Amino acid sequence: MDSETINFTETFPQSMQEALKASLKVFWRLGVHRTSIDDVCRQSGVSYHFLNENFESKEHLYRTAVMWYLDQYGRQLLSEFALHSNPTEALRGALYECIGLFCNKQCEHAKLLSYALAAVNNSDRILISELLSLRRKVYATILMKLNSNKTHLKDTADIPVLARFYITTLRGLASQAADGIPSDELYRVADLSLELLEAYRK
Known part of the structure; x- marks a missing residue:
C-alpha cells in the first residue's frame, strides 16, 4: 500500500479508517518511538494479521x-472556502x-488533535512533515481566496501577509x-481577527 498516492476518502474502507484512527491514538498516547506494532495491536484491538x-x-x-487523519481534517477545513x-x-x-x-469533546478530531499537539517534537519528523504540508495547502487556499477578491481590497492590503496572519490564527485556535x-x-477571538480583513475592504 503506497501512502503517498492514496485518495483516502475514496479508497479506504471503513474498517481501514477505524484501524488507522485506533492506531493513531496508541502512537500519540505512548509516543511514536516507544510504540511497537504489538503495542498497537494490544491497545487498539486491531489484529496483528490485519496490520x-x-x-x-x-x-x-x-x-x-x-x-x-490530516486529510480528513483538511477536507473539513477547506470545504468552507468553497x-x-x-x-x-x-x-x-x-x-x-x-x-x-476541536471544542467538541465528543469529536474524534478533538481527541486526536490533543494527542497530535502533545506528540509534536523534533523527533516526530513524519507528523511535522505532514502538518507542514497541510499548512501550506491551507495557506495557498487562503491566498487564492484573497487574490480572487483583490479588487475589493484596498491597495495597502498586503495579501501574502494577511494569508499568513490567518493561517497563524487557525493554528492558535486549534492549540487553544x-x-x-x-x-x-475562541469565537470572539475569531471575530476580532476578522476585523483586520474588514479594515482593508473598500
Whole structure:
C-alpha cells in the first residue's frame, strides 16, 4: 500500500479508517518511538494479521495514519472556502469550523488533535512533515481566496501577509481549543481577527 498516492476518502474502507484512527491514538498516547506494532495491536484491538498484511513496517503504518487523519481534517477545513465567495465569510467559516471541531469533546478530531499537539517534537519528523504540508495547502487556499477578491481590497492590503496572519490564527485556535479554552472565547477571538480583513475592504 503506497501512502503517498492514496485518495483516502475514496479508497479506504471503513474498517481501514477505524484501524488507522485506533492506531493513531496508541502512537500519540505512548509516543511514536516507544510504540511497537504489538503495542498497537494490544491497545487498539486491531489484529496483528490485519496490520502485517497492509503495512510494511511501524513507520509505514504511522505515516499512512497521519496522512489519513490530516486529510480528513483538511477536507473539513477547506470545504468552507468553497462555500463562500466573500473572503470574510469564507475565513469566518474556516475559523468557526476549527473551533467547532476541536471544542467538541465528543469529536474524534478533538481527541486526536490533543494527542497530535502533545506528540509534536523534533523527533516526530513524519507528523511535522505532514502538518507542514497541510499548512501550506491551507495557506495557498487562503491566498487564492484573497487574490480572487483583490479588487475589493484596498491597495495597502498586503495579501501574502494577511494569508499568513490567518493561517497563524487557525493554528492558535486549534492549540487553544486543545488546551481547554471555552469555545465562546475562541469565537470572539475569531471575530476580532476578522476585523483586520474588514479594515482593508473598500
